[in-house]
Amino acid sequence: MTSRNWVKFFISTLLLGGLTTGIVGFIVRWSEFKPFFTDFNLVEIVAILFWLLGVGFIFSLLSQAGFFAYLTIHRFGLGIFKTAKLWNTVQLVLIAVVLFDLVYLRYEVFAEESESLLPYIGLALLVFIPGLVVAYFKSQQTNKTTFIPALFFMVVATVIEWIPILRANEQSWVYLMIFPLLVCNAYQLLMLPKYNEKSLKERESFERRMKGKSNKVKQKPSNA
Template sequence: MTSRSWVYLFISTLLLGGISTIFVGFAVEWGRYSTLFLEFDVIEIISVAFWFLGVGFIFSLISQAGYFAYLTVHRFGLGIFKSLWGSVQILLTIFVLFDFVYLRYQAFAKPGDPLLPYVVPALLILLYGLVVAYFKVKQTNQAAFIPALFFMVAVSIIEWVPALRANEQNWLLLMIFPLLICNTWQLFILYKLNQASKRGSAK
């Protein structure tokens, strides 16, 4: 892939993370910032939006670091495990999902708290990962399903760890949506950029 494509991938993902965080931030913190819109306090709205933008840039950088780390691990995995790499990714995804539920329940649940509130987020992320993996297969081929699922589920949860440690609902929501958006974008756009680079080099 050309350096121009890498720059486009970086900047587009950065902007996507920042802008999405502005919308998610105001939605999550609507009870706190709704009066700004009711009073049409433009200066304050812009200042809060810039703060969310900066936070979104950080989320985007985490997403990009996670994606490129995954690409590296994926190459090593193919070289070490070869045809078994798909099975290894499935096992790792199950392991991450189990830890996501179990460790959070052990760390934050009070005696007698139900397990369901800790299971539901894991199921939702898994469902979203399955949907993304399905469309990734449509874009490329059947072999892309497991890597896409592993990235969208296991890697997204690992990237989410800073907010998971805080276990504050608003921060959990504020971080996970931009992460998923950025991860989804990178997963699909990199293939298109690679195809464009191949067509360019073939001319």
């Protein structure tokens, strides 16, 4: 990817994270923010919006760091396990372990006496189902072999990025963070090939222009 397209990719993901957090923040924390809208306190509304955008930028940076870490780990995994089939099997096992831990460990730590397991399962499905959808579109965009790596990234990487809030177990923050992470992760996964393709075309165009200029210089008659 060219540096210019990398900057575009970075900024678009950053803005997407900020915008998503802004929207989700007003929804999940509406009970806190409603009085400012009722009184039409414009200063407070704008301050909250900028605060949510800032928080969203942080979530986006976490997402981008996780994405580029995954690209490295994916190459590393292919190198260790030699075949994509074996590496995909390992990824499926890790997906199952992460989802199980997301349900069981959180239930063991945070569940009150006689509390149902269903809300904890629902939270895992909140990650797993979008992961399946994104992985399906990724496989349609490229080929079927990308389904499991895409699902692995959408589930495992998202949960790892989500850990600081999961430990705090503050419900509004749990939902405030997960949606921007899912959106940013899905965007990066699906848009990276397009930015790479665009960079390749730009390089080819640049090389053609440079070759054309070089040929003109060679064909120019000497004044000597």
